[in-house]
Amino acid sequence: MQVLRETNLQGLALAKKLGKKGTLELLAKRGLVGRGGASFPTHKKWERALSVKTNERFLICNADEGEPGTFKDKFLIKNNSETLIEGILIAAFVLDAKRCFIYLRAEYDSLRLELEKIIKKVLKKSKMKVSIEIVRGAGAYVCGEETAIIQSIMGRRGQPMEKPPYPTIKGLWGKPTVLNNVTTLTCVPQALLYEDWNPNYRLFSISGEVEHPGVYEWELGVKMSTILGTVKPKGKMKAMSFGCFGGIMPVYKSNRVSPALICDKNCHHGAYSLIFVGEKKNIVDVNLSMAKFYTYESCGKCTPCREGTIRLVELLKKIKSGQATNKDLKLLKELANHIQETSLCGLGASCGNHILTGMKNFKKDYKGFIKKK
Amino acid sequence: MEEKILLNILHEAQDKHGYLSEEVLKKISKKHQIPISRLYGIITFHTMFRVKKQGKHILELCGSPSCLLNGAREIERFIEKELNVEIGETTKDKKFSVYKTSCIGCCDGAPAMLIDGKPYVNLTIKRIKEILKELKNASTKRN
Numbered sequence A: 001m002q003v004l005r006e007t008n009l010q011g012l013a014l015a016k017k018l019g020k021k022g023t024l025e026l027l028a029k030r031g032l033v034g035r036g037g038a039s040f041p042t043h044k045k046w047e048r049a050l051s052v053k054t055n056e057r058f059l060i061c062n063a064d065e066g067e068p069g070t071f072k073d074k075f076l077i078k079n080n081s082e083t084l085i086e087g088i089l090i091a092a093f094v095l096d097a098k099r100c101f102i103y104l105r106a107e108y109d110s111l112r113l114e115l116e117k118i119i120k121k122v123l124k125k126s127k128m129k130v131s132i133e134i135v136r137g138a139g140a141y142v143c144g145e146e147t148a149i150i151q152s153i154m155g156r157r158g159q160p161m162e163k164p165p166y167p168t169i170k171g172l173w174g175k176p177t178v179l180n181n182v183t184t185l186t187c188v189p190q191a192l193l194y195e196d197w198n199p200n201y202r203l204f205s206i207s208g209e210v211e212h213p214g215v216y217e218w219e220l221g222v223k224m225s226t227i228l229g230t231v232k233p234k235g236k237m238k239a240m241s242f243g244c245f246g247g248i249m250p251v252y253k254s255n256r257v258s259p260a261l262i263c264d265k266n267c268h269h270g271a272y273s274l275i276f277v278g279e280k281k282n283i284v285d286v287n288l289s290m291a292k293f294y295t296y297e298s299c300g301k302c303t304p305c306r307e308g309t310i311r312l313v314e315l316l317k318k319i320k321s322g323q324a325t326n327k328d329l330k331l332l333k334e335l336a337n338h339i340q341e342t343s344l345c346g347l348g349a350s351c352g353n354h355i356l357t358g359m360k361n362f363k364k365d366y367k368g369f370i371k372k373k
Numbered sequence B: 001m002e003e004k005i006l007l008n009i010l011h012e013a014q015d016k017h018g019y020l021s022e023e024v025l026k027k028i029s030k031k032h033q034i035p036i037s038r039l040y041g042i043i044t045f046h047t048m049f050r051v052k053k054q055g056k057h058i059l060e061l062c063g064s065p066s067c068l069l070n071g072a073r074e075i076e077r078f079i080e081k082e083l084n085v086e087i088g089e090t091t092k093d094k095k096f097s098v099y100k101t102s103c104i105g106c107c108d109g110a111p112a113m114l115i116d117g118k119p120y121v122n123l124t125i126k127r128i129k130e131i132l133k134e135l136k137n138a139s140t141k142r143n
Protein backbone atom coordinates (compact mmCIF):
# COMPACT_ATOMS: atom_id res chain seq x y z
CA MET A 1 0.00 0.00 0.00
CA GLN A 2 1.19 3.47 -0.88
CA VAL A 3 -0.11 4.86 2.39
CA LEU A 4 2.01 2.44 4.42
CA ARG A 5 5.28 3.69 2.95
CA GLU A 6 7.61 4.99 5.64
CA THR A 7 9.37 8.28 5.27
CA ASN A 8 11.77 8.29 8.26
CA LEU A 9 11.72 12.05 8.67
CA GLN A 10 13.00 12.50 5.12
CA GLY A 11 9.75 14.26 4.20
CA LEU A 12 10.31 16.74 7.01
CA ALA A 13 13.93 17.26 5.94
CA LEU A 14 12.78 17.97 2.40
CA ALA A 15 10.11 20.40 3.62
CA LYS A 16 12.72 22.31 5.60
CA LYS A 17 14.99 22.41 2.59
CA LEU A 18 12.22 23.65 0.31
CA GLY A 19 10.95 26.18 2.83
CA LYS A 20 7.31 26.95 3.49
CA LYS A 21 6.52 28.23 0.04
CA GLY A 22 8.32 25.45 -1.73
CA THR A 23 6.56 22.83 0.40
CA LEU A 24 3.14 24.28 -0.38
CA GLU A 25 3.99 24.37 -4.07
CA LEU A 26 5.09 20.77 -4.10
CA LEU A 27 1.95 19.63 -2.25
CA ALA A 28 -0.12 21.50 -4.82
CA LYS A 29 1.80 19.88 -7.65
CA ARG A 30 1.34 16.41 -6.19
CA GLY A 31 -2.40 17.04 -5.88
CA LEU A 32 -2.99 16.11 -2.24
CA VAL A 33 -6.58 16.72 -1.16
CA GLY A 34 -8.18 16.13 2.24
CA ARG A 35 -9.16 12.56 3.00
CA GLY A 36 -11.73 13.40 5.66
CA GLY A 37 -14.62 13.78 3.25
CA ALA A 38 -14.58 17.22 1.69
CA SER A 39 -11.59 16.64 -0.62
CA PHE A 40 -10.34 20.18 -0.12
CA PRO A 41 -6.79 20.76 -1.42
CA THR A 42 -4.47 20.52 1.57
CA HIS A 43 -2.08 23.26 0.48
CA LYS A 44 -4.98 25.69 0.09
CA LYS A 45 -6.17 25.04 3.61
CA TRP A 46 -2.71 25.71 4.95
CA GLU A 47 -2.35 28.85 2.81
CA ARG A 48 -5.59 30.23 4.21
CA ALA A 49 -4.33 29.88 7.75
CA LEU A 50 -1.03 31.44 6.71
CA SER A 51 -2.80 34.42 5.20
CA VAL A 52 -3.79 35.59 8.69
CA LYS A 53 -1.20 37.69 10.48
CA THR A 54 -0.92 36.33 14.01
CA ASN A 55 1.48 35.32 16.73
CA GLU A 56 -0.02 31.86 17.04
CA ARG A 57 -1.54 29.13 14.86
CA PHE A 58 -2.78 25.71 15.83
CA LEU A 59 -2.93 22.36 14.13
CA ILE A 60 -5.46 19.67 14.95
CA CYS A 61 -5.18 16.14 13.67
CA ASN A 62 -8.68 14.76 13.52
CA ALA A 63 -8.62 11.18 14.74
CA ASP A 64 -12.31 11.13 15.57
CA GLU A 65 -13.56 9.10 12.64
CA GLY A 66 -16.83 7.61 13.73
CA GLU A 67 -19.11 7.11 10.79
CA PRO A 68 -20.33 3.55 11.06
CA GLY A 69 -18.36 1.31 8.74
CA THR A 70 -15.22 3.47 8.84
CA PHE A 71 -11.95 2.31 10.37
CA LYS A 72 -9.18 3.42 8.04
CA ASP A 73 -7.70 6.01 10.39
CA LYS A 74 -7.45 3.42 13.10
CA PHE A 75 -5.59 1.21 10.63
CA LEU A 76 -3.08 3.99 9.98
CA ILE A 77 -2.61 4.86 13.65
CA LYS A 78 -1.85 1.21 14.23
CA ASN A 79 0.35 0.66 11.20
CA ASN A 80 2.08 3.87 10.21
CA SER A 81 1.89 6.33 13.08
CA GLU A 82 5.49 7.53 12.67
CA THR A 83 4.65 8.87 9.24
CA LEU A 84 1.49 10.45 10.67
CA ILE A 85 3.52 12.29 13.33
CA GLU A 86 5.97 13.38 10.66
CA GLY A 87 3.03 14.80 8.71
CA ILE A 88 1.97 16.74 11.78
CA LEU A 89 5.48 18.12 12.17
CA ILE A 90 5.60 19.21 8.52
CA ALA A 91 2.29 21.01 8.97
CA ALA A 92 3.58 22.57 12.19
CA PHE A 93 6.70 23.74 10.37
CA VAL A 94 4.77 25.31 7.50
CA LEU A 95 2.18 26.91 9.77
CA ASP A 96 4.56 27.91 12.55
CA ALA A 97 2.32 26.02 14.95
CA LYS A 98 3.85 25.40 18.34
CA ARG A 99 0.98 23.49 19.86
CA CYS A 100 -0.61 20.61 17.96
CA PHE A 101 -3.41 18.32 19.01
CA ILE A 102 -4.53 14.85 18.07
CA TYR A 103 -8.22 14.49 18.84
CA LEU A 104 -8.49 10.77 19.45
CA ARG A 105 -11.92 9.23 19.66
CA ALA A 106 -12.66 7.48 22.94
CA GLU A 107 -13.34 4.22 21.14
CA TYR A 108 -9.66 4.19 20.12
CA ASP A 109 -8.37 4.85 23.60
CA SER A 110 -6.63 1.48 23.62
CA LEU A 111 -4.23 2.90 21.01
CA ARG A 112 -3.37 5.95 23.07
CA LEU A 113 -0.39 4.81 25.11
CA GLU A 114 1.40 3.38 22.10
CA LEU A 115 0.71 6.56 20.13
CA GLU A 116 2.12 8.66 22.96
CA LYS A 117 5.35 6.68 22.79
CA ILE A 118 5.62 7.20 19.04
CA ILE A 119 5.00 10.93 19.44
CA LYS A 120 7.85 11.18 21.95
CA LYS A 121 10.15 9.15 19.77
CA VAL A 122 9.55 11.11 16.56
CA LEU A 123 9.64 14.47 18.34
CA LYS A 124 12.98 13.61 19.87
CA LYS A 125 14.44 12.53 16.56
CA SER A 126 13.12 15.62 14.78
CA LYS A 127 14.53 18.01 17.40
CA MET A 128 11.59 20.33 16.75
CA LYS A 129 10.26 22.47 19.57
CA VAL A 130 6.63 21.60 19.15
CA SER A 131 4.14 19.97 21.48
CA ILE A 132 1.75 17.29 20.27
CA GLU A 133 -0.99 16.58 22.79
CA ILE A 134 -3.56 13.86 22.57
CA VAL A 135 -7.04 15.08 23.41
CA ARG A 136 -9.19 12.21 24.58
CA GLY A 137 -12.62 12.26 23.01
CA ALA A 138 -15.46 10.93 25.10
CA GLY A 139 -17.92 9.35 22.75
CA ALA A 140 -19.71 12.05 20.81
CA TYR A 141 -19.71 11.45 17.10
CA VAL A 142 -20.52 15.02 16.20
CA CYS A 143 -17.18 16.14 17.68
CA GLY A 144 -15.60 15.03 14.41
CA GLU A 145 -17.08 18.11 12.78
CA GLU A 146 -14.37 20.75 12.60
CA THR A 147 -16.04 23.55 14.51
CA ALA A 148 -17.27 21.04 17.11
CA ILE A 149 -13.77 19.67 17.67
CA ILE A 150 -12.59 23.18 18.37
CA GLN A 151 -15.34 23.78 20.91
CA SER A 152 -14.55 20.47 22.48
CA ILE A 153 -10.81 21.14 22.84
CA MET A 154 -11.60 24.53 24.38
CA GLY A 155 -13.60 22.79 27.09
CA ARG A 156 -17.11 23.38 25.80
CA ARG A 157 -19.81 21.06 24.55
CA GLY A 158 -18.75 19.83 21.13
CA GLN A 159 -21.55 21.40 19.15
CA PRO A 160 -21.00 22.62 15.59
CA MET A 161 -20.91 26.37 15.02
CA GLU A 162 -22.02 28.38 12.07
CA LYS A 163 -19.40 29.04 9.40
CA PRO A 164 -17.90 31.50 8.54
CA PRO A 165 -15.67 32.28 10.29
CA TYR A 166 -13.80 29.21 9.17
CA PRO A 167 -11.37 27.64 11.60
CA THR A 168 -8.48 28.42 9.25
CA ILE A 169 -9.19 32.09 9.96
CA LYS A 170 -10.58 31.95 13.48
CA GLY A 171 -10.37 28.64 15.29
CA LEU A 172 -8.95 27.51 18.64
CA TRP A 173 -8.88 30.40 21.10
CA GLY A 174 -9.67 32.71 18.20
CA LYS A 175 -6.46 31.86 16.33
CA PRO A 176 -6.10 30.40 12.83
CA THR A 177 -6.38 26.65 13.12
CA VAL A 178 -5.84 23.91 10.55
CA LEU A 179 -7.73 20.65 10.85
CA ASN A 180 -6.52 17.68 8.86
CA ASN A 181 -7.50 14.12 9.34
CA VAL A 182 -5.20 11.19 10.06
CA THR A 183 -5.04 9.93 6.49
CA THR A 184 -4.33 13.36 5.00
CA LEU A 185 -1.48 14.03 7.41
CA THR A 186 0.00 10.58 6.81
CA CYS A 187 -0.02 11.34 3.08
CA VAL A 188 1.83 14.65 3.51
CA PRO A 189 5.39 13.33 3.88
CA GLN A 190 4.72 10.59 1.33
CA ALA A 191 3.42 13.03 -1.26
CA LEU A 192 6.41 15.31 -0.74
CA LEU A 193 9.01 12.60 -0.84
CA TYR A 194 7.93 10.17 -3.52
CA GLU A 195 7.77 11.33 -7.11
CA ASP A 196 5.60 8.41 -8.07
CA TRP A 197 3.06 9.20 -5.34
CA ASN A 198 -0.42 8.72 -6.80
CA PRO A 199 -3.04 11.27 -5.62
CA ASN A 200 -5.92 9.04 -6.69
CA TYR A 201 -5.40 6.20 -4.26
CA ARG A 202 -7.96 6.02 -1.50
CA LEU A 203 -8.33 3.84 1.55
CA PHE A 204 -11.55 1.84 1.57
CA SER A 205 -13.06 0.40 4.75
CA ILE A 206 -14.96 -2.72 3.75
CA SER A 207 -17.36 -4.45 6.10
CA GLY A 208 -20.72 -6.18 6.28
CA GLU A 209 -21.43 -9.62 4.94
CA VAL A 210 -18.10 -10.42 3.30
CA GLU A 211 -15.44 -13.04 3.93
CA HIS A 212 -12.53 -10.59 4.03
CA PRO A 213 -13.56 -7.30 5.60
CA GLY A 214 -10.77 -4.80 6.19
CA VAL A 215 -8.93 -1.75 4.93
CA TYR A 216 -7.89 -1.78 1.26
CA GLU A 217 -6.23 0.72 -1.02
CA TRP A 218 -7.62 1.22 -4.52
CA GLU A 219 -7.50 3.90 -7.13
CA LEU A 220 -10.62 6.03 -7.56
CA GLY A 221 -12.78 4.51 -10.25
CA VAL A 222 -11.95 0.96 -9.14
CA LYS A 223 -14.36 -1.58 -10.58
CA MET A 224 -16.89 -3.12 -8.26
CA SER A 225 -15.92 -6.52 -9.64
CA THR A 226 -12.35 -5.97 -8.40
CA ILE A 227 -13.64 -5.09 -4.94
CA LEU A 228 -15.98 -8.07 -4.84
CA GLY A 229 -13.26 -10.40 -6.08
CA THR A 230 -11.03 -9.31 -3.22
CA VAL A 231 -13.41 -9.15 -0.28
CA LYS A 232 -15.51 -12.19 -1.27
CA PRO A 233 -19.17 -11.62 -0.46
CA LYS A 234 -20.86 -14.30 1.64
CA GLY A 235 -23.47 -15.30 -0.91
CA LYS A 236 -25.51 -13.02 -3.10
CA MET A 237 -25.40 -9.34 -2.24
CA LYS A 238 -28.47 -7.20 -2.18
CA ALA A 239 -27.03 -3.80 -1.46
CA MET A 240 -24.06 -1.75 -0.48
CA SER A 241 -24.12 1.29 1.69
CA PHE A 242 -21.59 4.08 1.58
CA GLY A 243 -21.10 4.37 5.29
CA CYS A 244 -24.21 5.94 6.76
CA PHE A 245 -24.02 9.21 4.86
CA GLY A 246 -23.62 8.24 1.24
CA GLY A 247 -26.77 6.26 0.65
CA ILE A 248 -27.54 2.67 -0.16
CA MET A 249 -27.79 1.07 -3.60
CA PRO A 250 -27.78 -2.27 -5.39
CA VAL A 251 -24.41 -3.88 -6.17
CA TYR A 252 -23.59 -3.77 -9.88
CA LYS A 253 -20.40 -5.53 -10.85
CA SER A 254 -19.71 -3.14 -13.69
CA ASN A 255 -19.93 -0.02 -11.54
CA ARG A 256 -16.84 1.98 -10.86
CA VAL A 257 -16.50 3.48 -7.42
CA SER A 258 -15.89 7.20 -7.64
CA PRO A 259 -17.64 10.26 -6.22
CA ALA A 260 -19.84 10.49 -9.32
CA LEU A 261 -21.30 7.03 -8.80
CA ILE A 262 -22.15 7.55 -5.22
CA CYS A 263 -24.31 10.63 -5.25
CA ASP A 264 -23.34 13.22 -7.82
CA LYS A 265 -22.14 16.49 -6.57
CA ASN A 266 -23.82 16.60 -3.19
CA CYS A 267 -22.18 13.47 -2.14
CA HIS A 268 -20.62 12.62 1.20
CA HIS A 269 -18.66 9.68 -0.11
CA GLY A 270 -15.63 11.04 1.70
CA ALA A 271 -14.46 8.13 3.70
CA TYR A 272 -15.10 5.36 1.15
CA SER A 273 -16.67 3.00 3.60
CA LEU A 274 -18.58 0.21 1.95
CA ILE A 275 -20.98 -1.90 3.96
CA PHE A 276 -22.24 -4.95 2.06
CA VAL A 277 -25.72 -6.25 2.75
CA GLY A 278 -26.70 -9.82 1.89
CA GLU A 279 -29.82 -10.77 -0.05
CA LYS A 280 -31.67 -12.09 2.98
CA LYS A 281 -31.67 -8.75 4.75
CA ASN A 282 -34.46 -6.24 4.55
CA ILE A 283 -33.38 -2.68 3.77
CA VAL A 284 -35.93 -1.23 6.17
CA ASP A 285 -33.99 -2.93 8.98
CA VAL A 286 -30.71 -1.51 7.74
CA ASN A 287 -32.24 1.95 7.47
CA LEU A 288 -33.67 1.65 10.95
CA SER A 289 -30.27 0.83 12.44
CA MET A 290 -28.75 3.82 10.67
CA ALA A 291 -31.59 6.10 11.69
CA LYS A 292 -30.97 5.10 15.31
CA PHE A 293 -27.35 6.12 14.91
CA TYR A 294 -28.41 9.64 13.95
CA THR A 295 -30.91 9.93 16.79
CA TYR A 296 -28.24 8.91 19.19
CA GLU A 297 -25.57 11.19 17.80
CA SER A 298 -27.53 14.34 16.98
CA CYS A 299 -26.05 17.05 19.18
CA GLY A 300 -29.44 18.64 19.72
CA LYS A 301 -28.59 22.12 18.58
CA CYS A 302 -31.06 22.38 15.67
CA THR A 303 -34.66 21.39 16.14
CA PRO A 304 -35.15 19.61 12.78
CA CYS A 305 -32.21 17.33 13.44
CA ARG A 306 -32.86 16.79 17.15
CA GLU A 307 -36.58 16.07 16.84
CA GLY A 308 -36.69 14.94 13.24
CA THR A 309 -34.22 12.09 13.66
CA ILE A 310 -36.42 10.73 16.45
CA ARG A 311 -39.49 10.91 14.20
CA LEU A 312 -37.63 9.12 11.44
CA VAL A 313 -36.97 6.21 13.79
CA GLU A 314 -40.61 6.19 14.89
CA LEU A 315 -41.84 6.15 11.31
CA LEU A 316 -39.47 3.33 10.35
CA LYS A 317 -40.63 1.34 13.36
CA LYS A 318 -44.22 1.92 12.36
CA ILE A 319 -43.47 0.70 8.84
CA LYS A 320 -41.78 -2.40 10.20
CA SER A 321 -44.74 -3.16 12.42
CA GLY A 322 -47.01 -3.36 9.37
CA GLN A 323 -49.19 -0.51 10.60
CA ALA A 324 -48.04 2.11 8.10
CA THR A 325 -49.84 3.29 4.98
CA ASN A 326 -48.61 4.95 1.82
CA LYS A 327 -49.19 8.26 3.55
CA ASP A 328 -46.50 7.37 6.06
CA LEU A 329 -44.05 6.60 3.27
CA LYS A 330 -44.72 10.01 1.82
CA LEU A 331 -44.23 11.59 5.22
CA LEU A 332 -40.97 9.72 5.73
CA LYS A 333 -39.61 11.09 2.48
CA GLU A 334 -40.75 14.61 3.19
CA LEU A 335 -39.33 14.59 6.66
CA ALA A 336 -35.97 13.21 5.54
CA ASN A 337 -35.69 15.93 2.91
CA HIS A 338 -36.83 18.59 5.30
CA ILE A 339 -34.27 17.76 7.98
CA GLN A 340 -31.50 17.73 5.44
CA GLU A 341 -32.45 21.14 4.13
CA THR A 342 -32.73 22.82 7.50
CA SER A 343 -29.87 21.44 9.56
CA LEU A 344 -26.68 23.23 10.44
CA CYS A 345 -23.98 20.61 10.10
CA GLY A 346 -23.11 17.62 7.97
CA LEU A 347 -24.76 15.18 10.34
CA GLY A 348 -28.21 16.64 9.94
CA ALA A 349 -27.60 17.51 6.31
CA SER A 350 -27.04 13.90 5.38
CA CYS A 351 -29.10 12.01 7.93
CA GLY A 352 -31.84 11.21 5.42
CA ASN A 353 -29.69 10.02 2.52
CA HIS A 354 -29.79 6.39 3.52
CA ILE A 355 -33.58 6.47 3.82
CA LEU A 356 -34.19 8.38 0.60
CA THR A 357 -31.91 6.09 -1.41
CA GLY A 358 -33.25 3.03 0.42
CA MET A 359 -36.82 3.95 -0.48
CA LYS A 360 -35.87 4.68 -4.08
CA ASN A 361 -33.68 1.66 -4.72
CA PHE A 362 -35.50 -0.94 -2.66
CA LYS A 363 -39.15 -0.06 -3.08
CA LYS A 364 -40.22 -3.65 -2.66
CA ASP A 365 -38.77 -3.88 0.83
CA TYR A 366 -40.73 -0.83 1.90
CA LYS A 367 -43.94 -1.69 0.07
CA GLY A 368 -43.90 -5.16 1.56
CA PHE A 369 -44.68 -3.70 4.98
CA ILE A 370 -47.44 -1.36 3.85
CA LYS A 371 -50.94 -2.07 5.03
CA LYS A 372 -53.26 -3.16 2.25
CA LYS A 373 -56.54 -1.40 2.72
CA MET B 1 0.53 29.38 30.49
CA GLU B 2 -0.94 26.63 28.42
CA GLU B 3 -4.49 25.82 29.23
CA LYS B 4 -5.03 22.23 30.30
CA ILE B 5 -7.56 20.36 28.20
CA LEU B 6 -10.78 19.84 30.15
CA LEU B 7 -11.64 16.55 28.46
CA ASN B 8 -8.30 15.14 29.57
CA ILE B 9 -8.80 16.38 33.12
CA LEU B 10 -12.18 14.65 33.29
CA HIS B 11 -10.84 11.43 31.78
CA GLU B 12 -7.94 11.30 34.20
CA ALA B 13 -10.31 11.74 37.12
CA GLN B 14 -12.60 9.04 35.78
CA ASP B 15 -9.65 6.67 35.22
CA LYS B 16 -8.67 7.20 38.85
CA HIS B 17 -12.05 7.02 40.55
CA GLY B 18 -14.05 4.86 38.17
CA TYR B 19 -16.72 7.51 37.75
CA LEU B 20 -17.22 11.22 38.20
CA SER B 21 -18.92 11.66 41.55
CA GLU B 22 -20.18 14.99 42.77
CA GLU B 23 -17.31 15.10 45.19
CA VAL B 24 -14.72 14.61 42.46
CA LEU B 25 -16.40 17.19 40.25
CA LYS B 26 -16.49 19.73 43.05
CA LYS B 27 -12.74 19.37 43.44
CA ILE B 28 -12.14 19.79 39.71
CA SER B 29 -14.46 22.77 39.68
CA LYS B 30 -12.54 24.46 42.45
CA LYS B 31 -9.08 23.64 41.20
CA HIS B 32 -9.67 24.75 37.62
CA GLN B 33 -12.18 27.51 38.32
CA ILE B 34 -14.91 25.99 36.18
CA PRO B 35 -18.52 26.16 37.36
CA ILE B 36 -19.83 22.72 38.21
CA SER B 37 -22.86 23.26 35.98
CA ARG B 38 -20.55 23.60 33.02
CA LEU B 39 -18.81 20.38 33.98
CA TYR B 40 -22.14 18.55 34.05
CA GLY B 41 -23.01 20.14 30.72
CA ILE B 42 -19.92 18.61 29.18
CA ILE B 43 -20.20 15.27 30.92
CA THR B 44 -23.77 14.61 29.95
CA PHE B 45 -23.04 15.59 26.35
CA HIS B 46 -20.68 12.61 26.04
CA THR B 47 -21.52 8.96 26.34
CA MET B 48 -18.30 7.80 27.93
CA PHE B 49 -18.39 9.84 31.10
CA ARG B 50 -20.25 8.25 34.00
CA VAL B 51 -21.72 10.04 36.96
CA LYS B 52 -22.80 6.91 38.80
CA LYS B 53 -20.79 4.11 40.31
CA GLN B 54 -20.14 1.47 37.66
CA GLY B 55 -19.76 -2.25 37.65
CA LYS B 56 -16.25 -3.63 37.83
CA HIS B 57 -16.25 -4.16 34.07
CA ILE B 58 -17.91 -1.99 31.47
CA LEU B 59 -19.27 -3.73 28.39
CA GLU B 60 -20.12 -1.57 25.39
CA LEU B 61 -21.82 -3.45 22.60
CA CYS B 62 -21.73 -2.01 19.11
CA GLY B 63 -25.19 -1.51 17.67
CA SER B 64 -24.23 -0.06 14.28
CA PRO B 65 -24.98 -1.60 10.86
CA SER B 66 -21.89 -3.74 10.16
CA CYS B 67 -22.22 -5.43 13.52
CA LEU B 68 -25.99 -5.83 13.20
CA LEU B 69 -25.56 -7.45 9.80
CA ASN B 70 -23.23 -9.94 11.44
CA GLY B 71 -25.39 -10.99 14.34
CA ALA B 72 -24.94 -8.29 16.99
CA ARG B 73 -28.55 -8.59 18.09
CA GLU B 74 -28.15 -12.24 19.09
CA ILE B 75 -25.03 -11.34 21.04
CA GLU B 76 -26.87 -8.54 22.79
CA ARG B 77 -29.79 -10.79 23.75
CA PHE B 78 -27.45 -13.48 24.99
CA ILE B 79 -25.51 -11.08 27.20
CA GLU B 80 -28.69 -9.62 28.64
CA LYS B 81 -29.94 -13.08 29.48
CA GLU B 82 -26.63 -14.46 30.73
CA LEU B 83 -25.95 -11.52 33.04
CA ASN B 84 -29.60 -10.89 33.79
CA VAL B 85 -29.39 -7.19 32.99
CA GLU B 86 -30.86 -4.80 30.53
CA ILE B 87 -28.79 -2.50 28.38
CA GLY B 88 -27.84 0.57 30.38
CA GLU B 89 -27.84 -1.26 33.72
CA THR B 90 -25.36 -2.77 36.15
CA THR B 91 -25.62 -6.36 37.35
CA LYS B 92 -26.74 -6.97 40.93
CA ASP B 93 -23.32 -8.32 41.92
CA LYS B 94 -21.84 -5.03 40.58
CA LYS B 95 -19.50 -6.89 38.29
CA PHE B 96 -20.76 -5.66 34.93
CA SER B 97 -22.29 -2.53 33.49
CA VAL B 98 -23.67 -3.03 30.00
CA TYR B 99 -24.16 -0.34 27.38
CA LYS B 100 -24.84 -0.09 23.72
CA THR B 101 -22.67 2.16 21.60
CA SER B 102 -22.36 3.48 18.05
CA CYS B 103 -19.70 2.01 15.76
CA ILE B 104 -16.39 1.43 17.56
CA GLY B 105 -14.34 1.15 14.38
CA CYS B 106 -14.00 -2.62 14.54
CA CYS B 107 -16.42 -3.29 11.70
CA ASP B 108 -13.91 -5.65 10.10
CA GLY B 109 -14.28 -7.78 13.23
CA ALA B 110 -18.05 -7.53 13.53
CA PRO B 111 -19.81 -8.15 15.80
CA ALA B 112 -17.62 -6.29 18.23
CA MET B 113 -17.65 -4.71 21.67
CA LEU B 114 -15.42 -2.85 24.08
CA ILE B 115 -14.71 -4.24 27.50
CA ASP B 116 -13.14 -1.61 29.73
CA GLY B 117 -12.14 0.23 26.58
CA LYS B 118 -10.45 -2.75 24.94
CA PRO B 119 -11.91 -4.11 21.70
CA TYR B 120 -13.19 -7.69 21.50
CA VAL B 121 -14.01 -8.76 17.95
CA ASN B 122 -15.60 -11.56 15.93
CA LEU B 123 -17.87 -12.34 18.84
CA THR B 124 -19.83 -15.56 18.99
CA ILE B 125 -21.96 -16.87 21.80
CA LYS B 126 -19.25 -19.39 22.61
CA ARG B 127 -16.60 -16.71 22.77
CA ILE B 128 -18.76 -14.49 24.99
CA LYS B 129 -19.26 -17.35 27.41
CA GLU B 130 -15.49 -17.74 27.67
CA ILE B 131 -14.86 -14.03 28.06
CA LEU B 132 -17.48 -13.61 30.78
CA LYS B 133 -16.14 -16.62 32.63
CA GLU B 134 -12.61 -15.28 32.50
CA LEU B 135 -13.68 -11.88 33.77
CA LYS B 136 -15.74 -13.37 36.58
CA ASN B 137 -12.91 -15.65 37.69
CA ALA B 138 -10.31 -12.93 37.50
CA SER B 139 -12.36 -10.62 39.67
CA THR B 140 -13.09 -13.26 42.32
CA LYS B 141 -9.41 -14.10 42.53
CA ARG B 142 -8.46 -10.50 42.99
CA ASN B 143 -11.08 -9.83 45.65
Ligand code: SF4
Residues within 6 Å of the ligand: A142, A159, A160, A297, A298, A299, A300, A301, A302, A303, A305, A306, A343, A344, A345, A346, A347, A348, A349
Ligand atom coordinates in the same frame (compact mmCIF):
# COMPACT_ATOMS: atom_id res chain seq x y z
S1 SF4 C 1 -27.51 19.24 12.34
FE1 SF4 C 1 -27.82 17.93 14.13
S2 SF4 C 1 -25.77 17.36 14.79
FE2 SF4 C 1 -25.55 19.11 13.39
S3 SF4 C 1 -25.54 20.93 14.70
FE3 SF4 C 1 -27.67 20.57 14.13
S4 SF4 C 1 -28.49 19.26 15.79
FE4 SF4 C 1 -26.28 19.20 15.94
Ligand code: FES
Residues within 6 Å of the ligand: A068, A069, A070, B062, B063, B064, B065, B066, B067, B068, B102, B103, B104, B105, B106, B107, B110, B111, B112
Ligand atom coordinates in the same frame (compact mmCIF):
# COMPACT_ATOMS: atom_id res chain seq x y z
S1 FES D 1 -20.46 -1.24 13.05
FE1 FES D 1 -19.85 -2.28 14.83
S2 FES D 1 -17.79 -1.72 14.98
FE2 FES D 1 -18.44 -0.58 13.27
